[in-house]
Amino acid sequence: MLTFSEAISLLQKNQIVGLPTETVYGLAGRADSVEAIEKIYAIKQRPMTNPLIIHYATKEMALQEGIFCHLGKELVSKIWPGPLTVIVQKSLHSKIVSKAHCNLSSVAIRVPNHPVMHDVLQKVGGIAAPSANLSGNLSPTTAEHVNRAFLGKIPVLDAGACSIGLESTIIDLRQHPFVIVRPGYWTLEKLSERFPNIIFEENNSVDIITPGSSFQHYAPKKxxxxxxxxxxxxxxxxxxxxxxxxxxxxxxxxxxxxxxxxxxxxxxxxxxxxxxxxxxxxxxxxxxxxxxxxxxxxxxxxxxxxxxxxx
Missing domain, CATH: 3.40.50.11030 (Threonylcarbamoyl-AMP synthase, C-terminal domain)
Structure with a gap:
């Protein structure tokens, strides 16, 4: 298992590591590195048409990477850090490489609520971190799940079991009312208490613009x-x-x-x-x-x- 300093060193060298979040373990690489992003897609065997979620240490850092309307800023300011991802138009000044979001004009961003991940992000900057598994397989909620998925070939920073254990809610902030495109911890019921102008929409689109929205996903072998x-x-x-x-x-x-x-x-x-x-x-x-x-x-x-x- 990795130490904290080893994980930082590997990430800074454009290597890929397993990192804990409050939702699931992520397969992490620098969001400003084409080399790192290409490695994530290759290691996961993830389709290059399936965009990644980019993680930041603070909401102030995250807000600089996308274009947020006033209500969107209000929403994330009240919820981040936490298991909420938002889809926004990418800022012209963003350092996220285009391969990380499949050359779309939009980008998926979140600020995780996990002390270890927070400290890594403070040292490294923005990190792409899809679930640390082979594409379509069961999501990992422990370091052992990551080791098993990649036969021990991916170094993992072990911080115990994830506290939430389910991927983040994803909300599209580019339209009004805002739309939940992937359900998660932040449910429509919880969000509606503070933001009544949010709806849930089943994602039946053939085009994948939302991370984790492919029809078959999270599957066991049995x-x-x-x-x-x-x-x-x-x-x-x-x-x-x-x-x-x-x-x-x-x-x-x-x-x-x-x-x-x-x-x-x-x-x-x-x-x-x-x-x-x-x-x-x-x-x-x-x-x-x-x-x-x-x-x-x-x-x-x-x-x-x-x-x-x-x-």
Missing amino acids: RLFLNVLAPFPSEMGVIGFGKIHINENSKCFVQLSEEANLEEAARRIFSALHELDLSSQCSCIGVTPIPGFGIGKAINDRLMRAALQKN
């Missing part, structure tokens, strides 16, 4: 079934939410939240999928119903994309 109910097949590993009766034939069971707490479930969902995907005791994975309100909407969004089968 087949995934949603909204399963008891009795469960004996070969199925089960991820439960709330009070679940497990029949004696079930070989694997992981509980997200016995008390039906959605934030606890969000924090544990990817770890649960990783655990059962590795288990030799089950051949497929089933998830019991999870409510679709609040952060449950984000959980179900990830599960729906994960359940789509590869061709």
